[in-house]
Each structure stands twice: as C-alpha cells, then as structure tokens.
Amino acid sequence: MGRAPCCEKVGLRRGRWTAEEDAVLMNYIKANGEGYWRSLPKNAGLLRCGKSCRLRWVNYLRTDLKRGNISKVEETVIIKLHASLGNRWSLIASHLPGRTDNEIKNYWNSHLSRKIDTFRRPSNDEPLPLATDLVKVSPPKRKGRTSRWAMKKNKNLLPPKRNPNKVTNAHSDVPLSPATKAGAEDKETTVRESLASTNVGIVPYSLGEDGATSPSSSNDPSNPLMLSPSGGREGEMILGPLAGIDEELSWSFDDMVYSALPLESSGVMDMSIERSGDHEEARAVGSGLERESRITLGSSSSTTTSGDKDRIGGDWFSCVEDDSGNWDWENQIILGHGNDQAAGERAGQEMLTWLWESDVGEWESQSLGEVEREKQNAMVAWLLS
DNA sequence: AAGCAAATCAACCGCACGCGG
DNA sequence: TCCGCGTGCGGTTGATTTGCT
Known part of the structure; x- marks a missing residue:
C-alpha cells in the first residue's frame, strides 16, 4: 500500500495565492499559531492543502521575512555556507535572518551556481585561471528581467519589516571554514x-x-x-x-576556496x-x-x-x-x-x-x-x- | 509594437525523518 | 519493532515578467 497523499487534491485550489487567501491564512495563524498544517486549511476555511499553507506562510507571509535583493554580504555567507554544507538550504537559511531556504535555493540556482561554474576547473588544456581572471569573471550577462523585487517595486506591495527581535537560529553544525x-x-x-x-x-x-x-x-x-x-x-x-x-565586497570562488x-x-x-x-x-x-x-x-x-x-x-x-x-x-x-x-x-x-x-x-x-x-x-x- | 528568449521565483511534488501509539 | 501521521526539506516546474531583436 502506498503512502497516502498529504492532502486530497480534488476540489483544492492550486497555483498562486490570492490576497484574500493570504489574509485568511495570516489571520488564522495570528489567532491560532503555527502548526497542525493538515487540519489548518479546513479550520481556516481555505481550499488549500496543508503543505501549501505551510509553504505560503514560511516563504511569504511570515512577518520576519527580509525582502529585497540579496546583498553582497549575504551572498558571501551563502557561498561560504554552501561550500561547507552543500545544498542544505534550510540550514543555510538559518544563518540568514529573514531569508528562507526557498529564496536562498532560488538565488543559488539563478545567480551563484553560474558564477561558481565559471570558476570550475578548466579543461586539461587550459591553464588554471589567475586571480584577476576570476575576479573579473562575471556570470553570463543577463538578457532577461531584473530581480523580482525590482519588478514589484511599482506594485502595491509593502515589504514586511524585519523583526529585530528575531533570534537567529544558529545551528551547531556550522559555520565551518569553506571547502x-x-x-x-x-x-x-x-x-x-x-x-x-x-x-x-x-x-x-x-x-x-x-x-x-x-x-x-x-x-x-x-x-x-x-x-x-x-x-x-x-x-x-x-x-x-x-x-x-x-572596498568592493567581492568573493570569488577561489577566494572561498x-x-x-x-x-x-x-x-x-x-x-x-x-x-x-x-x-x-x-x-x-x-x-x-x-x-x-x-x-x-x-x-x-x-x-x-x-x-x-x-x-x-x-x-x-x-x-x-x-x-x-x-x-x-x-x-x-x-x-x-x-x-x-x-x-x-x-x-x-x-x-x-x-x-x-x-x-x-x-x-x-x-x-x-x-x-x-x-x-x-x-x-x-x-x-x- | 510584437515576438522571442531568458531570468526569476512562487509553488508543487515526493521523499525522509521524527514521534507516538 | 512496526506502522501511520505530521512535518520539513530539497529538487523541480511553470507562470510571470522583462529586455532584446
């Protein structure tokens, strides 16, 4: 017997959350707290599965989320922690207050992985890159859009304030020197x-x-x-x-190395x-x-x-x-x-x-x-x- | 102005883990 | 020890947006 699905898909909404759904979820969690995700949609009157509710809350509705582009400093931390921890995004995110694992994962995949790939060991015939080469290297020039944050700047979306009282969930596994x-x-x-x-x-x-x-x-x-x-x-x-x-806060792959x-x-x-x-x-x-x-x-x-x-x-x-x-x-x-x-x-x-x-x-x-x-x-x- | 390609990221999916019975 | 449940995590998808031609 296979494992039961986390939620009954029939009749449940999928895809983007509406502002109304966000409001319902936020109000419910404010009143009742997090957890019990499976029963939450039913109790809150949402036609969503519990997983979807949790994801929406964790990645978007939490009040302690930090909005805006990843800074150079954060990028450095991400690179260093990734070098030590690998794709343990939640662990990495625990060291970046206000950032979610999903956000970091996306940032890595869309920005940093290309940078790192650029710094990968060249083929046998190619000499090892010089420092200056590496520093100068930029990921392939983007052709498309700018950041989502920039995209939204004209929209009616107010970024939640970072909660100064948030306690960083530092994990004992880290930090380590990077690989x-x-x-x-x-x-x-x-x-x-x-x-x-x-x-x-x-x-x-x-x-x-x-x-x-x-x-x-x-x-x-x-x-x-x-x-x-x-x-x-x-x-x-x-x-x-x-x-x-x-002065330029930069961090190349070999810097990390x-x-x-x-x-x-x-x-x-x-x-x-x-x-x-x-x-x-x-x-x-x-x-x-x-x-x-x-x-x-x-x-x-x-x-x-x-x-x-x-x-x-x-x-x-x-x-x-x-x-x-x-x-x-x-x-x-x-x-x-x-x-x-x-x-x-x-x-x-x-x-x-x-x-x-x-x-x-x-x-x-x-x-x-x-x-x-x-x-x-x-x-x-x-x-x- | 329209079409296309690329980039971004919210959301989904499936698996793994911890816990209690 | 096994089983079921709840939850979290990481990989992947696809809608959306934007810049370029």
Whole structure:
C-alpha cells in the first residue's frame, strides 16, 4: 500500500495565492499559531492543502521575512555556507535572518551556481585561471528581467519589516571554514594563486629574497603568486594580515576556496604538493602553528575523506573529480580547533550572530570605516581560528 | 509594437525523518 | 519493532515578467 497523499487534491485550489487567501491564512495563524498544517486549511476555511499553507506562510507571509535583493554580504555567507554544507538550504537559511531556504535555493540556482561554474576547473588544456581572471569573471550577462523585487517595486506591495527581535537560529553544525581547493598540476608545478582581496581580508603576501614581506598585487595578472614545494623560501607564500582591502565586497570562488587554508596573521605557510596514484595532495602548514590542513584532490575512487581525527588541530578538506573534469567539493571537514570542537563551534556561532545583529546593509554601503574593519578583522579572526 | 528568449521565483511534488501509539 | 501521521526539506516546474531583436 502506498503512502497516502498529504492532502486530497480534488476540489483544492492550486497555483498562486490570492490576497484574500493570504489574509485568511495570516489571520488564522495570528489567532491560532503555527502548526497542525493538515487540519489548518479546513479550520481556516481555505481550499488549500496543508503543505501549501505551510509553504505560503514560511516563504511569504511570515512577518520576519527580509525582502529585497540579496546583498553582497549575504551572498558571501551563502557561498561560504554552501561550500561547507552543500545544498542544505534550510540550514543555510538559518544563518540568514529573514531569508528562507526557498529564496536562498532560488538565488543559488539563478545567480551563484553560474558564477561558481565559471570558476570550475578548466579543461586539461587550459591553464588554471589567475586571480584577476576570476575576479573579473562575471556570470553570463543577463538578457532577461531584473530581480523580482525590482519588478514589484511599482506594485502595491509593502515589504514586511524585519523583526529585530528575531533570534537567529544558529545551528551547531556550522559555520565551518569553506571547502578548500588548491590547484596543483604536479609536484614540480607552480600553483597559480588566485587569492584576491575579499571582504574577509585575506591578503596574499610575497616573501622577498631579503626575507621581507610585501603584499602581492592580486591585480597583476603577470605576477601570480608562486607556491614552492615545501621547504622552498623564494616565492614562498605568506598570508598576511589585513591590508589593502578592496572596498568592493567581492568573493570569488577561489577566494572561498583559499580562505580555508590555515591562515595565520603573522605566520608563514608552507605548502607542499604531492602526487600519489591518482590523487594529489596539497599540504599547508603554518609555521608555529599546531595545525595542519590537507587538501586532497583526486578521483572519487581515491579521494581521502577519512581524515585523521587524532591529529591535533587538523582540518581536512577533500573533493572529487567527476567524469566531466569538474571538482566537486565535498564537506569532509573535521573541525579542528585544537581538541575543543565545541569552542570552535561556539566561536563560529558568535561570529555570525554578531555580524547579523548589525545592519548589514549599512556595512555594505559604507566605505571602509572602523566598524567595517573591525568586523572584517573579526571575521578573519574567526576564519583563522 | 510584437515576438522571442531568458531570468526569476512562487509553488508543487515526493521523499525522509521524527514521534507516538 | 512496526506502522501511520505530521512535518520539513530539497529538487523541480511553470507562470510571470522583462529586455532584446
């Protein structure tokens, strides 16, 4: 016997909700609260199935929904969380107050997935993209309409005010550092760094022959950062503190990818790349750090995902390469804040909560000020942690 | 001005999960 | 342990709108 349908379809309305139906549903929920979705339509006098009512409420009628376009900051959070969580839209939405899983899912599918695809690993014959290439890349120019919000701006639709009392439903699973990618052609090959300045302030530094450090220009395509095999000094990459943050809050795929490397504001990171069988392994170790990240690139049959949980402070990332040659990032991430995973999770939650308690729109619109810099520093500190 | 293509997103659908009996 | 129910989630669809030709 098959499972009974959630509702009897015969005689029930489908499709777009009318203003009258919205009003009925909203009034009923205000009076009786959420839940009991199956019986709600009957009790409220709606010719809709319970699922439809719930969806309408959750995605549209709730008073704490945030309207308007997704901001750059929100986009960044979405990208980062998606890198860690995958298509767990409800979980991602729980970190974006006022945004629904459906909204985020739609935004991802219509905006971000195209961007990310653009940054996917190129074919074998093509060189890895440079940072500047990636930053410049835009999704295919839209031919069609603008955002729905823009479309509606002339309509008689008042966006609900964001409820300042809403408690962010932070989930303990997140946040994590985003999945990581390290492009490596082979052991002897230079890795073409594509780290660009981002709103989290990850700035590549170069180590000169005299040992002095200087920020590398991510805007100079002729000067990609060079990562030498472990032990090398010249061209060694140093990840330095905040410097030269671009006012433009941007976040490229590789920004996301590289942000997961074990950064240390004042440390030196060695990266070694090894090839074993059909997978490559990039190991990044920050000097003076009791932590290590290992990024494994390989076929699905060989990708290391187990990780070594006993390693102190170890962060593991992995991805698999599908048949078409794209890297499919998984989230085999083991929290590695020393041995105190709970502390790491708490720090992440506090970070996000703090970020979103402030007016993100204001943050985005202002030039770099003290508040922004403080937030960026905090986010960097969190990522570093 | 009309037709077409593309983009957006509200809504639907089916499955999975948790819970209580 | 099994079963049924209620609910939530993620993938997909299709109506709608807009820009381009």
